[in-house]
Amino acid sequence: MAHQWRGVIREYADRLPVTEATKVITLGEGGTPLVHAQKLSELTGSEVYLKVEGMNPTGSFKDRGMTMAMTAAVEAGAKAVVCASTGNTSASAAAYATAAGLKCAVLVPEGKISMGKLSQAIAHGATLLQVDGNFDNCLDIARKLGESYPVFLVNSVNPARIQGQKTGAFEVVDSLGDAPDIHVLPVGNAGNISAYWKGYKEYAAPFETSNGTLPAVSTKTPTMWGFQAAGAAPFVAGHPITEPDTIATAIRIGNPASWDTAVAARDESGGLIEAVTDDEILDAHRWLSSKEGVFVEPGSAAGVAGLIKKHAAGQVPSGKTIVITVTGHGLKDPQWALRTEDGSDVQPVKVPNDVVTVAAELGLEEN
Numbered sequence: 001m002a003h004q005w006r007g008v009i010r011e012y013a014d015r016l017p018v019t020e021a022t023k024v025i026t027l028g029e030g031g032t033p034l035v036h037a038q039k040l041s042e043l044t045g046s047e048v049y050l051k052v053e054g055m056n057p058t059g060s061f062k063d064r065g066m067t068m069a070m071t072a073a074v075e076a077g078a079k080a081v082v083c084a085s086t087g088n089t090s091a092s093a094a095a096y097a098t099a100a101g102l103k104c105a106v107l108v109p110e111g112k113i114s115m116g117k118l119s120q121a122i123a124h125g126a127t128l129l130q131v132d133g134n135f136d137n138c139l140d141i142a143r144k145l146g147e148s149y150p151v152f153l154v155n156s157v158n159p160a161r162i163q164g165q166k167t168g169a170f171e172v173v174d175s176l177g178d179a180p181d182i183h184v185l186p187v188g189n190a191g192n193i194s195a196y197w198k199g200y201k202e203y204a205a206p207f208e209t210s211n212g213t214l215p216a217v218s219t220k221t222p223t224m225w226g227f228q229a230a231g232a233a234p235f236v237a238g239h240p241i242t243e244p245d246t247i248a249t250a251i252r253i254g255n256p257a258s259w260d261t262a263v264a265a266r267d268e269s270g271g272l273i274e275a276v277t278d279d280e281i282l283d284a285h286r287w288l289s290s291k292e293g294v295f296v297e298p299g300s301a302a303g304v305a306g307l308i309k310k311h312a313a314g315q316v317p318s319g320k321t322i323v324i325t326v327t328g329h330g331l332k333d334p335q336w337a338l339r340t341e342d343g344s345d346v347q348p349v350k351v352p353n354d355v356v357t358v359a360a361e362l363g364l365e366e367n
């Protein structure tokens with residue numbers, strides 16, 4: 001019988017804070033494809049791979065952390081969970097809370113939140129409140145609720161989330177046989193860059209478990225390259241941004257919760273965190289769908305936008321192995337694919353129910 005992927009907790013149990021007695025809440029997250037990006041590889045002269053996180057159960061990498069956070073919530077005896085979200089965290093929290101039998105409250109910012117993500121939270125029965133403020137304000141409230149009210153916080157300030165998300169790095173190394181030379185990803189609240197760096201470091205050294213020491217799996221760690229949207233780039237500015245603005249809603253965050261760990265990931269790895277414009281993000285979004293066959297949401301394309309930008313500046317080495325995490329599925333936010341250069345919506349060409357006209361429309365000649 002074919003091996004069935006068991007979700008990140010069971011697959012990496014010896015490297016996560018769980019025990020035999022832990023009741024695992026899972027929807028089978030992780031085990032996502034590492035796709036060879038042919039055109040990006042041709043462009044750069046390096047072997048470029050995409051870690052396609054849109055293939056997770058709710059369509060983003062958030063599920064890796066949410067399986068751990070929800071498992072921890074159940075272990076702690078919680079009856080309800082809360083999160084602030086630009087969209088994907090709420091979709092994931094709502095689904096995993098349902099699987100765990102817990103109530104879920106979600107705080108989303110005013111304006112700009114994708115219909116796809118909203119529909120997920122609603123479908124899974126979360127109580128959704130739109131706060132008159134931005135994501136950072138929502139996270140503030142969620143943290144205070146977690147401190148002073150009987151609800152369990154499942155944002156990435158919860159260390160269980162980072163524990164789960166570090167499995168992305170494990171999977172990359174398990175697929176490639178070693179760590180890549182460079183790992184590229186979008187940066188918003190900065191939990192994911194922190195989690196990948198933690199995962200890569202743990203795989204590159206002996207690891208202590210309750211049953212003994214596991215040997216190192218990889219011979220090295222990658223250089224971490226993070227990319228923010230230019231209108232929401234606090235790491236580039238060196239301080240929080242009060243009015244973050246970008247079409248890439250998943251990374252529209254001005255005051256990242258995981259500031260110190262993200263800076264450590266950047267500096268310890270000899271890496272960088274830079275900015276890309278919304279136009280560069282949308283170009284990369286189009287590149288992925290039209291050249292590589294991978295459909296992502298705009299925020300997910302920030303890493304690819306960054307790689308293309310660094311290549312144009314002559315700063316991407318050739319002959320290396322480069323992995324880019326593309327963080328969420330294109331179907332979350334499909335409007336961007338349906339927009340033409342002039343801003344109008346793409347309309348399908350209408351044809352009669354007749355093979356000759358259809359063939360002519362397709363430019364086909366009868367053989």
Ligand SMILES: *Cc1c(COP(=O)(O)O)cnc(C)c1O
Pocket residue numbers: 060061062088089156186187188189190191192193250251297299300327328329
């Ligand atoms: C959450 C999210 C990000 C940002 O990740 P952080 O851990 O907040 O830096 C990027 N892309 C997508 C699709 C996301 O859902």
